[in-house]
Amino acid sequence: MEGIQNPIHRTVEEVFSDFKGRRAGLLKALTTDGQKFFLQCDPEKENLCLYGLPNETWEVNLPVDEVPPELPEPALGINFARDGMPEKDWITLVAVHSDSWLISVAFYFGARFGFGKNERKRLFQMINELPTIFELITGNAKQSKDQSANNNSSRSKSSGVKPRQSESHTKASKMSPPPREDDESGEDEEDDEQGAVCGACGDNYDDFWICCDACEKWFHGKCVKITPAKAEHIKHYKCPTCSTNKKMRA
DSSP, X not given: OOOOOSOOOOOHHHHHHHHHHHHHHHHHHHXXXXXHHHHHOOTTSSOOEEEEOTTSOEEEEOOOSXXXXXXXXOOSOGGGGTTSSOHHHHXXXXXXXXXXXXXXXXXXXXXXXXXXXXXXXXXXXXXXXXXXXXXXXXXXXXXXXXXHHXXXXXXXXXXXXXXXXXXXXXXXXXXXXXXOOOXXXXXXXXXXXXXXXXXXXXXXXXXXXXXXXXXXXXXXXXXXXXXXXXXXXXXXXXXXXXXXXXXXXX
16 A cells, blocks of 8 residues: 655645546446455455555555554455445445545645645545545436536526626636536536536636636636636626637628
């Protein structure tokens, strides 16, 4: 199992990358590698834990001997309950504890690397864009996404405008990307568990977003060189592409 050595500076993106790698490993253990995982959790063995590793792999192992350990420890003794309940319920229980462990590891790194309030907030928002392992195991992630899209559609139709902030705060900064809505065929353009992406760079994580009133695409403020202060004085914003097209038609 990997820990951290000397305290050194790490970015939010690096900690989030570690989180995604461990999460991917845990998902493999509980889904595609489910039978292998089941067999390794022998109730006759000592207390076992499920570890997700940053390289998207997993391992079932005994807890480390160090007290306190280098990283927060996962749920102890998951093997003892393996044959004491239906397999599906056991997998679901392990998924819940795995989600808790992932959060504790991520925020342990945040504390160890000296993240401030804004960095911790940004890290949690990035993590929160992804469905939990529990949601994926139980099938609740798809349902939650569909309900969100339906609610956005209903609000848009009832108000007659696209769902965004009131006029006085139309261009105010957004701390998370706007939700991606399903296309007219009812199928998701991507099933990658992400929100909407910037119309300029294609990424979806940033603190400040602005919406083009012409094409209705969202952009990172830094990608279109608009600051929150400048946005407050813009009544009708047009992205560089729409502005260029208007000049060409003229």
